[in-house]
Amino acid sequence: MPSLVHFTLDPFSRRLRLALAEYGVPVELIDEEPWEPSPHLYELNPAGTLPVYLEDSTTALSGIEAITEYLEETRATRIPLIPGDAFERAEVRRLAGWFDGKFYAEVSEPLLTEKVIRRFLRRDKGGGGPDTARVRQAMLRLRDHLDYISHLVDHRVWLAGEELSIADLAAAGHISAIDYFGDIPWADYPVAKGWYQRVKSRPSFRPLLADTIRGMQPGPHYADLDF
Amino acid sequence: MPSLVHFTLDPFSRRLRLALAEYGVPVELIDEEPWEPSPHLYELNPAGTLPVYLEDSTTALSGIEAITEYLEETRATRIPLIPGDAFERAEVRRLAGWFDGKFYAEVSEPLLTEKVIRRFLRRDKGGGGPDTARVRQAMLRLRDHLDYISHLVDHRVWLAGEELSIADLAAAGHISAIDYFGDIPWADYPVAKGWYQRVKSRPSFRPLLADTIRGMQPGPHYADLDF
Known part of the structure; x- marks a missing residue:
């Protein structure tokens, strides 16, 4: 069976778990904590980043x-998951790149660093309480992205067009990771919320809704399909 | 004719100019200065980033x-430019991603920001002289990447395998942009230098070697194939 070296709340690992489930590919999960990457991770990936996909024991x-x-x-x-003609596929990849680059830098990296990583880091490595100014700034940027999602699904069935695509799963990987903390202002974004409810209701999503990390309970609506 | 909205020293724009030339696709270049993006750029790309590729006037x-x-x-x-079987193509994309993500964040973004962007920005927007500590740190990280390139081409003809690929052009886009300043320590990295000489000698590279930006002459060896 293929395996995936991942961290529960890593948005990129989550995207691949969703994609593998949508493709119908069973996968064994191997946990890795990104704040203390093992030497083994660097052997598998010289960049030291998650996730790593192992097709078999040698690849x-x-x-x-x-x-x-x-x-x-x-x-x-x-x-x-990258459906359509060359133009439609470019739109799928543009939006996946939007969430990988812009959303990650502006929202998920700062929120995950401040709310999760710093809890687990030793104090001399940057551990401690969250930088509240950084959290506040990321929450402001999140609103711009929820506006953009609303704009997209006002005109389309899914983010990139008429079909579910990796753009939806990339977005859901990021959004579900920060939704774990329970403070996304969903009430202000009914259209984006409708899109997220549809993604969250897919069978591929179920394992992610059962995730927990040690010492941090998810927000009360995290696993709720009618949040 | 297709066109490309680009900035001369933008590593990503350079990658595409190289790729288009390798494919044999003529393209009209439209200049954009990333420190003062036009409203038109945001109409073409809501992320406001370069490059934008226009297949025709509507796309x-x-x-x-x-x-x-x-x-x-x-x-x-x-x-x-993404040759081979599925595994070989994954290796091409892994390395393109390495330069897009890691090299950009550690080396080209800080060097281009400090050495170019800050010269052209108004002082109240962050313009001024370079932050020398940031430049020094990026030059240190650059050495790690030159080591990695040397390691790769010790075992392979091109970065990702036996054939030229987009991984070489991605790397060359970044490296050529910072080579404009003339301070890459090539003498310490003969193997990486051999690879760069081969890329630089390709006809696709010629237009990049004629590039200049206003008020900044390139280093003396920038356009020299026997640097």
């Missing part, structure tokens, strides 16, 4: 776009 | 991976 793939495209080339027999 | 594509994959799907008839 490790890393880099989120590399793994995403590899799975689409080899496993998209039942359902493509 | 704008943005996001570096989205444009890269689009061109490979539609223009790689003579020469593929």
Whole structure:
């Protein structure tokens, strides 16, 4: 069975767990804590980043776009996650890149660093309480992204077009990770919320809703489909 | 004719200029200064980033991976830049991702910001002289990357394998942009230098070697193939 070296709340690992489930590929999960990466992780991926996909015991793939495209080339027999013609596929990849780059830098990296990573780091490595100014700034930027999601699904069924795509799963990987803390202002964004409810209701999502990390309970609505 | 909204020293724009030349696709260049993005850029790409590829007057594509994959799907008839089987293609994309993410964050973003962008920004927007500590740190990180390039081409013909690929062009986009300043310690990295000489000697590279930006002459060896 293939395996995935991942961290529960890592948005990129989550995207791949969703994609693998949508493709119908069973996978064994191997936990890794990104604030204390093992020497083994660097052997598998010289960049030291998560996730790493192991097709078998000898073949490790890393880099989120590399793994995403590899799975689409080899496993998209039942359902493509980069669907459509060349232009439509470019739109899927543009939006996946939006969440990987812009959303990650502005929202999920600061929130995950301040709310999770710093709890587990030793104080001399940057551990401690969250930098509340950084959290506040990320929550402001989050509102711009919820506006953008609302704008997209006002005109489309899914983020990139008429079909579910890796753009939805990339977005859901990031949003579900920060939704764990329970403070996304969903009430102000009914259209984005409707989109997220549809993604969250998919069978591929169920294992993510059962996730917990030690010492931190998820917010009360995290696993609720009618939040 | 397709066009590319670009900035001369933007590493991602450079990658696409190289790729388009390798594919044999003529393109009209439209200049944009990233420190003062025009409202038109935001209409073409809501993320406001360069480059934007215009297939024709109505179709704008943005996001570096989205444009890269689009061109490979539609223009790689003579020469593929993501060659090989699914595993080999994953290795090409992993390395392109390495330069897009890690090299950019550690080396090209700080060097370009400190050495170029801050010269052109108004002082109240962060303009001024370079932060020398940031430059020094980026030059240290650059050495790690030159080691990694040396390691790769010790075992391979090109960065990702036996054939030229988008990984080489991604790396060359970043490295050529900072080589403009003339302070890459090439003498300490003969193997990486050999690889860069081979890339630099390709006809696709010639227009980049003629580039200049206002008020900044390139280093004396920038355009020299026997640097």
